[in-house]
Amino acid sequence: MNEPVAYATSIAKPGVSRGLISITVMLTTIMVILDMTIVNVALPDMMGALGATSDQITWVLTSYIVAEAIMILLTGFLVTLFGRKRLMLVSVAGFIIASALCGQADNLAEMIVFRLMQGICGASVIPLSQSVMVDVFPKEERGKAMAFWGIGIMLGPILGPTLGGYITEHLGWRWVFYINLPVGILNLLMVWTLLQAEAGRKVRADWLGALFMAVGIGSLQLMLDQGNQKNWFDSGLIQILAAISIMTLTYFVIRSWQRPDSIVKLDLLKDRNLATSCFMMFVFGLGMFGTIALQPIMLENLLNYNAQTTGLVMAPRGLASMLGMFLVSRLINRVDLRLIIFTGFVLSATGTWMLTQKSLQAAEVDFIWNGVVQGLGLGMIFVPLSTLAYETLQAAQTSQAAGIYNLSRTIGSSVGISVATAILSHADKMSQSGLSAHITASNPAVTQWLATQHLTLNSPQAISTLASALQQQALMVAFNDTFWVVMLSFVALAPLLLLIRRPSPH
Structure with a gap:
């Protein structure tokens, strides 16, 4: 990956190694991806400083997500108009300025406006970085390029909450935004130094x-x-x-x-690989982001883990994802990518199934192992799927295709979180209803359980103790049921691999 780019491309300056290009675009990607999740844990601290209620403060997240989703599809059009280097410079510079303004915000209205700016500026960075990687690396090395690029995409959502909690606790919530300044300035200098401008052209819109x-x-x-x-x-x-x-x-x-x-070349979806990959990435959001969103709630609310312990328990999933990407980079030119993705589905489904077997007595190591298995699978899915999406497209189409593909990931993550949360809420109500039917004075198991708590049916604390235990057990059952649905999403995607075309391995 360190050899200079030797074939025809207008984005890398002559003599610049592919390794440096990879580091440049990965840093920009990590900065933007981290910002999507690093803010979440800082919201309680921001509420008091900005004078917002618990319902109002969620607009700090919503404003960013909405702006990013709208702008991400415009990437291809903006690339044609300005060229990739100019667009990258404007996007990163705007993101830095918006981050500084977010750190200075004194009220909720200011914060929402500045977060909208962040989302608008950051939206193009991810498809831009993917487009650069696809174009700079030849087809036979594209899998390695996607593995390197995928590190930022996969690690960002996992490390964001942990890093955000540490920064908020030790430096204050404003530093969640200020941390983007030194990273962003470094990114800006690297883009300016290593990439060369492409000629833009006016286009009808x-x-x-x-x-x-x-x-x-x-x-x-x-x-x-x-x-x-x-x-x-x-x-x-x-x-x-x-x-x-x-x-x-x-x-x-x-x-x-x-x-x-x-503005968006939707006819690119006539390409079977791109269309299938986009749909699979959309559904993939339920498996990846549904788990990432729900597991911390389960660990903290049910098992009373603190934020730091939760982060440490979930961190091995990210490390396993990196390992999965590394394995893919070694196998990508030797094994049919569809077989690698299928293996990833099997591992991801297995790791999620392990989550469905948990109880309130589960140990930390149990969650670590299921995270490792699932993370390994996620890494083996993401990289080859991103590679196959562009396999049958022309180089000039990658910027437009990257916008469509990454919108699938963005909307898929939102749908995944919403669906998983809705299923959890419904399953919790159903579980409470089902379990409460068995809690009666005539059930000897109730009397025996109360005895273990040194209580009887006539004790004043009996009803509240039983109600608390019922809520905990019902919620645990609800989490298990929700993870079953997540597991089935991985299983359901496997047959779609038959629709993807793949040339013989090199």
Whole structure:
């Protein structure tokens, strides 16, 4: 990976090694990906400083997610207009400025505006970095490039909460944003030094279609983010957002499918590999982000782990993902990538199945092992899937394709978290109802259990103790049921591998 780029490409300066290009784009990717999750643990501290309620403070996350989802699809158009180096410089510089402003925010309104700026500026970085890696490396080395790039994508969501908790505890919540400044400035210097400008060109744009796209994706993301808080379709707001997203996105797709001036080249989805990979990455969001979102809640709320212990227990999943990517980089030109992905599905499903077997008596090492198995599988899925997505596309199409592919990941993560949380809430109610039917005075098991707590049916604390135990056991059952659904999502994806075309290994 350290040899100079020797074949025709206009993005790397002559004599610059592929290794340096890889480090440059990976740093930008890690910075942006981390910022999606590092803020989560700082929200309680931000509430007091910004004068926000628990419901209001979630807009700090929502504003970023909505802006990123809307802008990510515009990456291909902006690349054509400005070129990749200029767009990368503007994106990183804007992200640095927005981060500094977020750290200075004095109220919730300011924070939301500055987070919108962050999302707008950071959105293009991920598809841009992937596009650069795809173009700089020849096809036979593209798997290694995707493995290196995937480290940032996979580690960001896992390390973000742990790093955010440490920074918030020792430096204060404002440093969650300030930490982007030195990293961002280094990124800016590397992009300026190592990449060379490409000629941009003016292009016609269907701005009406772009407006419908922005409204549709923004409404969809708002619906997914606020759905659980608003009790989904019992809320008029959620119903309105659903109706708006369906109508506007349907019109956008019909209008833009083959228009030459469309902002997003949706006709790229005629490519079977890209379309299948996008769908698989969308569903992959349920497996990856559903687990990452729910497991910390289970560890902290049910097993009383503190934030640091939770982070340490979940960290091996990230390390195992790195190992999976390393294995893929060694096998990618020797083994059919579809076989590697299938193996990843098996490992991910197995690791998730191990989560379904947990109880309130589970030890820390039990969670570490299931994280290792699942993480190894996730790493073996992500890299080859990202490689196959561009396998049958022309080089000039990668920026547009990267925007579509990464939107699938972004929307998939939101859907995954929302679906997993909704299933957990429903399963919790069902479990409480089912278990409470067995808690009666005539059930000898109830009397025996109370005796172990040094209580009887007539003790004043008996009802509250039983209610607390019921809630804990019901929630544990609900987590197990939810992880069953996550496991099935990996199983259901496996047959889709038959739709992907793959040339013979080199």
